[in-house]
Amino acid sequence: MITLEVFLTIGALLFVFGILAVVTKRNAIGVLMGVELILNAANVNFIAFSFFTDTGIDGIMIALFIFVIAVAEAAVALAIVLNIFRNMQTINVDEIDSLKK
Amino acid sequence: MIQAEYYNIFVKIIDQLAVLDFLPPVWKFILASVIAALVFFHVIAIFALVAIWVERKVAGHIQDRLGPMETGWHGVLQTLADAIKLLIKEDIIAGGIDRRLFVLAPVIVFMTALAVFVVFPVGENFIVSDLNIGILYIVAISTLVVPGIIMAGWSSNNKWSLFGAMRSAAQIVSYEVPVGLAIVCAVMAAGSLSMQTIVESQAGGFWNWFIFSKFPFGFIAFFIYFVASLAEINRTPFDLPEAESEIVAGYMTEYSGMRWSFFFLAEYGNMLAVGAIATTLFLGGWQTPISLLSFIPGPVWFTAKTMFLVFVHIWLRWTLPRLRVDQLMYMCWKVLTPFAFVSIFGIGLWMTF
């Protein structure tokens, strides 16, 4: 039961749900949650490979660095969200379309 | 299972019961886990019963009065009476409350308080599971309390609750930094994350305890851990999240009866846990202070040291006034954290040379 394919499938599911959250949430924080799910999917894959194949401890090291990046990303993203909220009084991504101009 | 490699006292006891031989090992393991959980639940509950009475009596005597005297001899049954009252009280869930989260929150908060007991080395052979990441596990589990508190505060649909939850979360998250750094000091000194190894590396007399052996850095680390852990479990003088005079009772405002008593139990469980962690990391755990006293078994020492620290908690509560929010943050970031770095540096130098 505990095989590489199962873990990869779990990773794929997490990834897909992350993608779905990113593209369907109207709330910027919801989008951020989707991003976290995607990063976790990557982590699951890295560690599964590290455990089941002969790549040694490298997968775990990369996962550690992904943690760091996730923290940095979350901090900056939330700061941006708060800034947007302050400037536009909304964090609804549908209404944030300055990119159009 | 992975845990099979680790020494587990409950698994060992169940293994020796011939009646249960028909069970496959995994089920034995699960059974042992359930028993362990029940045991520690009762440890917390009974401790809370006693500690509340002690706290009232100590408070009374510190304030030059007697405290509870009516129920039983010197009021010993007072807490029991209170507990029974709480159990049979009506379960109130006010309107406009997010019911699901409201119910879930006390469970999560209490669970975190209970789950840390898994790795406490009560005695030389008395530990539920000596995880090789023991102390990291404690840190990880105790972070889970923050979402629980936010859940409670948010679901109450009450601005005092929300303020209390935000304050509490900010306080716990901030003070995790000095706590973590102080723990790192002990981990560096022991060279291991495992609780049992940390205790064993302090063997051979009280001068080998980390509080004394890496003088003064060990003492600084202990002091930082003690102060910061007070803040992490919201005890006086850091009890801003439930400051009655400012924001009613913080995130617990809307709770009553059983659910409220879960928060209360969690608080006393945390006191016990924090005392036990400090004992393990800095006071030598179950080690005897001098070899002359080694006939006294380890669990007794462990309990005695933990209880002493709990007594200090109670003592401080009735001695010190509450801090302001800005003083709280100043204390954390400008006092405790720099000194924790200093002591990490010092212990690092000590270990290198």
Place this chain on the structure above:
Amino acid sequence: MALLYLAIVIWLLPLFAFVVQIFFGNRLPRKGDWLVVGAMFIDLILALIIFANILIQYDPGYRVTLHFDWIVLGTQNFPLGFALDNVTAVMLVVVTAVSALVFLYSIGYMKGDPRYSRYFAYLSFFAFSMLGLILFDNLLGIYMCWELVGLSSYLLIGFWFEKDSASNAGKKAFITNRVGDFGMFVGMLIVFYVTGTFSLDGIEASVVSGNFSGSILTAAGILLFVGAVGKSAQFPLHVWLPDAMEGPTPVSALIHAATMVVAGVYLVVRIFFMLTPDSMLVIAYIGGFTALFAATIALVQNDIKRVLAYSTISQIGYMILALGTGAYAAGLFHLMTHAFFKALLFLGSGSVIHAVEHAFRSGKIDADPQDMNNMGGLRRKMPVTFWTFIIATVAISGVPFTSGFLSKDAILAGTLSFAGTHPQHFLLPFFGFLAAGLTAFYMFRLVFKTFFGEFSISKAWGYVHESALTMTIPLVVLSILCFFVFYSYSPVSPDEGWFYHLIEKPEQAAVANAGSAMLTTGGEEGEHDSSHSYALIMSLIIAFTGIIISYKTYYSGKISAVEWGNMYPRLYRCMFNKWYVDEFYSATIIRFTLGWSAFCGWFDDNIIDRVVNRTARVTVVISWFNGKFDNIIVDGLVNGIANTTQLLGWFTRQVQTGKIQQYLVGLLIALVLIIILRTM
């Protein structure tokens, strides 16, 4: 090994004092001077313990080391290490003793200064850097401490930075040193390139094995010596030292006489094993020339501290000369004796300046308290200062029964025997002996002008008084150390003493490998032969000649100095103006730099701007034609295309909603389609 750990404690104690002092100095009682001075005295006691152990062991080959990895970059490892041998132990005692006494003296001298606590912090920092310089047995470590020493020197020279002259002097010292340090750095890089290590042991191993030899070794040796030239103020980089006298006098005594400036000598001692015959010759000539050159300048200066500064340059020249001619122990010996009597001279002059300045201030007289013409007759008011000063003067002049006689005599004997084996280098002993005579002359000139005769401004005479106890105690202690008994049983030869037994000349593999007989018989061995007695007699004659001429000129007035000056006006002016070295630098290097930048500015203003303007004009004309072409032909074409594009754009614009999520969905669907199409 325990001794080495003790030495490291000695090294770190001033650092501790510095850190406490710089952060909390102003809040401590007495502004923390007791902390720094106390740390230094503990250092002195520890250094004496080490020294006593060395003396008990009495082993010339004594050496303990401690190595540890400092930086590991991939496969390249940069270790650091400390070493304790006899030279180090002696240097430790010299540095801590002079430092401790100067620190004590500073309490009195700096009393009431607004930056009193910072001054002590800097002093402590200097002591830390200097001790590190002594202890490291690794060029990298030495270089680091070398720069730290330079930094603390800069801070202390410019300590009274409100004065323009002081801050300029600090900058000058720093920049001049940088020239030397650059040479040293290049030398280190050469060493590292060839041997792959900075450790002195490692370098020695590759010199001995012959891997590191020939002209590149000579080049490395000379370049490292260039660093020493800068730090030890040798010609031609000596110009910063006289200016550095703008700093407080104790600083001059400690840093610019006794310790830091001899760091260069110490560096030469440390790299002695890798010097080739050619580099030794360069060193010898530079040292000898500097000794004479600085002495001539000192003859005619009127500022008391400047005379001492040039005397310092001259004496360091002696040490360098000794090392260059192979008289290794003699050079080091002179370093030690000189440290004590020169520190004493400076502290004595500080005491004099302090008293005179006080008198001038009290008497409301606007005169330079450092000018010897404004002094005179001070021996009656300042007996302690006077007698200690006399002892030091006698020592530096090379009068028998003093330490200076022992060491200077050893150097002169070394040069003489060197010239004996190599007659073509007869100039070296000539430099030495002439400078010795001049030294005696100008030192006694200083004493006569300062302490004898009558005080020039009688109005202020009443205010002159002896300095405080914290200032006079160091003077007395240092003056005791000027006698020969501390160094040798015999008043005429240092051979008997512990010093010559403990300090052993290192093997010079490069000299041996060169296969040349040159230099191998110079120096130490020569001192046992007849040249020693020649040198003894000659130096005695020369010293006393100098003293007598000085006496006749400045005390009894039988010879008029003014007349002498008028007899050779050109020579006098040259000497008075320090041989115009500063002027030469400003006329050449500084002028060239300024001129070059002025030229660059002019070039920019006139040539480049003109070219640019012309180009602009041409462009304007061309663009006029271009514009016509554009308006008529191109625009017609473009407008046609633009209208079409606008129409197309209106269609495609409907896709751009500005919503990232929609873009993302489009991207994903496209990705899926591409993968499907590629794998089908």
Place this chain on the structure above:
Amino acid sequence: MIGKDIIFIIFAVITVGSAALVVFSKKIIYAAFSLMLSLFGVAALFVFLNADFLAAVQVIVYVGGILVLILFGVLLTVKISSDNVISHLSQRIWGSIAAVGMFVLIFIAITRTNWTILDKSEDVVYYPQSEAIGIQLLTNYILPFEVASILLLAALIGAMFLVRPENK
């Protein structure tokens, strides 16, 4: 060993199920708490992969750090009675098509690839990893380690710069 599989399946279902809840829940706060459960499940999955150190770090960093940040973000920006957070129907349909397409592709790739797998018999020796991780961090990964610390510092300063009050 069937018991281990049961526990594994429970955690896998918790992980994936709460990830689905993150996507489909109407209230953003529910999504946040579902995310917590999902992240916790991932940590549990790490334990099955002999990465217990990483599991603890996952809980500390994600639940104790990022999730609390997200919760703060939610509390600071959304009113307690929050509105619908799901976007337009067309966006949902196209998004679902893309996501399902991605999943099908990845799944085909997973099943078709012939993985070279180490032999994982039942008695695998589990050894503590924290020491190995520490050694790796200070030897082979020293440069990424330093770069990561600089990245964190930059992110910290950047975040503080972004949320500082406008008026001086």
